[in-house]
Amino acid sequence: KPSNILVTGEGHPKLLDFGIAKTLDEAEWGMGEEQTATAFRAATPGYASPEQLRGEALTTATDIYSLGVVARKVLGERVKGDLAAIVGRATREEAGERYPSAAALAGDLERYLEGLPLEARQGQLRYIAAKYVKRHKAAVVAAGVAVALAVGFTGLTVVQKRQIAREQQRAEEVARFLRGLFQASDPAFNLGAIPSTRELLDRGAQRIQDEVEDEETRLALMETMAGAYSGLGLYEKSNGMYEEIAGLLEKRGQEGAGRLARVYAEMAEGAAQLGRYEEAAKWGERGVTAARSLNPADAGVEAVALEKHCLAYALATKHGEAAPLCKEAAEKSEGSGLTPREQARILRNHGIVLKDLSEYGEAEKAYRRSVALARSGGRADGPTVAVSLAELGGLYFREGKFKESTEMFGEAIALQRQLYPEGHLFTARTLNNLANTLATMRQFGEAEKIYREAHVLYRKYVGEGSGELATSLSNMAVTQQSAGRLEEAAETLRAVLEMHAQGTGKGQRPYLSTLLKYANLRVEQGRSGEAVGQAREAVGGFDRLTPVPKLEAGFGRIVLAAALIESGRPGEALEPARAGREILAAILQPTHWMRYYADVALGVALAAQGRREEGRALIEPVYDLQRNTKSTGAWRARWIEKMWRTYCG
Structure with missing residues (x-):
């Protein structure tokens, strides 16, 4: 009966009363092994089948009858036409005239939804x-x-x-x-x-090739399975299947244009996730072109194509090209007929681009709207919620809100572990970002443990030479550096530089970010001469990117200033220190450690040019803070103390 059925927020029905189920402990009820709880005739008048009320043996047909009565009760006046036929067959007096199984009943409901003829009216x-x-x-x-x-x-x-x-x-x-x-x-x-799920998908893909002859059936099954591969982070598999689908749809001309636009869009994201950025741009452009050719126009299809094209550029760190595409996608998605889940995903990806452009306020609005949409209507979309929470955690990290950052990452990971028990590329990314935050909070042991868990998933889903694995390894190298294991860190970073050089190239953001980390490590190792050249190369590279990544460009100048100071050339440090400090002040909270580092670097540069009081005003508050927090074990804290004694003591 309806009162015994609970529907969860995710849309899953739960039975609250198993009154006619076979008991597991017959002795407790004084029953023999062959008896079942049907002997009690536990039933609610009005919902029990005729044979149940007569005390006869119960079968699947009994449950079909009760389900039909529940449907009539819940649907009320909507039980007419085809629905009335379905309910009528489910509740026939004779058990043999009802649906033979729950699957048969479900099949008629599916046919009703598709507008197909019913078995109930055969x-x-x-x-x-x-x-x-x-x-x-x-x-x-x-x-x-x-x-x-x-x-x-x-x-x-x-x-x-x-x-x-x-x-x-x-x-x-x-x-x-x-x-x-x-x-x-x-x-x-x-x-x-x-x-495993992967093995079942692989077998299903082979069965489609070997056994399914009808083209429309093949297309429908292949689209479903390609989406499943993509959902598991198996982009090589999904793109191979999508490419075959595209070949079939291309032959249909305008008839298949809408589906083809979505397939191209999925291929763009898949290629970008695999680090094949030129290929991703090609598929993204094709998707947008196909979507805009539809007659009549379909804003939803166009919004999805724009979003995937944007995401492909964003993953290639081409945020200047990505931003207008995501903005247009978000605008077109409103009132387009897309589901809340799809709109939430588009907003989340727009937030990613805004964050990388350091537009933090707008990014947070986009993320929070994304989470709210995904959770709207009591049907939370787990994957979308998880990724949006993870992105919000990354935003808080950028803003120096580390406690809030770990909370968001932790909530996202817990949800992802439920959704993907075998692992997922998204889980690897969230683990990496949580480790970054923990390392910043000086929880080095826990951070390295989480990095290594992420690396297992990266290798599983995107391969040994992937750019994402390289980036995560470089993050772990910074943790090793902070823990005082400098040679381990240097070895890790050299390997990562080679991975990025072979992947996205030396002039791209991943390589430049790692080079900056290597320069910072060299300063700590006392090899400041090398660090000056590396920091200059990194800063020059960041300045040539469009748009310029502000965080890296600002911090790169501070590392260059520190390298010049350590090389005995503090006078040359004034320009990069001042410029770096201005950039970081515009995007980071005053309590962020990069701001402190920048203050000291600029203070030293000023003091070295005879402007001692100006320099002291910048260095002294940072020195007092690190001394009071007893963080003298860290190299940066020791360096601050050294600068204080040299230029202010």
């Missing part, structure tokens, strides 16, 4: 013809006028029968495919082994 030719006319009204009216002049309605009946035959063939192919796929998950057919 054999009613007039009804089947009416369903066909309703689904193909324009074609039937046009054809009917001509055919009626010649041969009456005979042609319509023939077409209708052929259509039903095709649909029945497709349904049988899908059913056969699913039976084989689910049978593969049965340990009885696998010598006791239970295959």
Whole structure:
């Protein structure tokens, strides 16, 4: 009955009363092994089947009856037409006349939603013809006028029968495919082994190739499975399948343009996730072009194509090209008919670009709107919520709100572990970012442990030579440096520089960011001469990017200033120290450690030029703070103390 059914926020129904279930402990109830709880006739009048009230043996048909009564009760006045036929068959007096299984009932409900003829009305030719006319009204009216002049309605009946035959063939192919796929998950057919989700998908993909002949059925199954591969972070697999789908749709011309636009868009994201940025740009452009060619226009399809094209550029760190695409995607998604989940994803990706452009206030608004949309209507979309929470954690990290950052990352990881028990690329990214935050909070042991967990997932999903793995390794190197393991850190960073050089190239942001970390390490190792050249190369590279990444450009100038100071050239440090401090002051909170580092570097440069009091005013507050927090074990703290004694003591 309805009061015994609870629907969760995620839309999953839960039964609260198993009154006719077989008890697990017969002794507790004084029953023999063959007895079941049906002997109690535990039932609610009005919901129990006739045979249940008569005390007869209960079968699946009993549950079908009760479910039909519940449906009539819940749907109320909406039980008419096809729904009335479904409920009527489910609640027939004789058990043998009801649906033979829950799957059969579900099948009729699916056919109702698709506008197809029902099993509940099998054999009613007039009804089947009416369903066909309703689904193909324009074609039937046009054809009917001509055919009626010649041969009456005979042609319509023939077409209708052929259509039903095709649909029945497709349904049988899908059913056969699913039976084989689910049978593969049965340990009885696998010598006791239970295959993973990945293995089931691989087997399903092969079965499509070998067994499914109807092209439309192949397309539908392949699109579903490609989306599943993508959802698991298996982008190589998904893009291979999407490419085959695109080949089939391209032959259909305008008829397949809407689906083709979405396929191109998915391929753009997949290629970008794999680090193939030129390929991603190609697919992204094709997706937008296909979406804009639709007649009539479809704002939802266009918004998705723009979003994926934006994301491809963002993953390639080309935020200048990405920003206008994401902005347009967000605008078009409003009122487009896209689901809240899709709109939430578009807003999240817009937030990513805004964050990387250091527009933190607007980025936070986009993230929070994304989370709210994904959770709207009581149907939280787990993956979208998880990624948006993780991005919000990254934003808080940028702003120096480390406690809030770890909370967001922790919540996101907990959700991702539930969603992806076998792991996922998104989980690797969130783990990496949590480790970054913990390292900044000087929890080095825990940070390195989490980095290594992330690296296992990176290797699994994007490969040994991926740019993302390289970036995470460089982050771990900074943690090793902060923990005082300088040679380990240097070795890790040299390997990462080579990975980036072979991947995105030396002039791109990933390589330059790692080079900056290496320069900072060299300053600490006392090899400041090398550090000056490396820092200059990094800063010059950042300044040539469009748009300029402000955080890296600002911090790079501070590292260059520190290297010049350590090289005995503090007079040359004034210009980069002042410029770096101004950049960081515009984007970071005053309590961020980079701001403190910048204050000391500029203070030393001023003091070295005889402006001792100006320099002291910048250095002294930072020196007092680090002394009071007893952080003298860190190299940067020791360096600050050294600068204080040299220029202010």
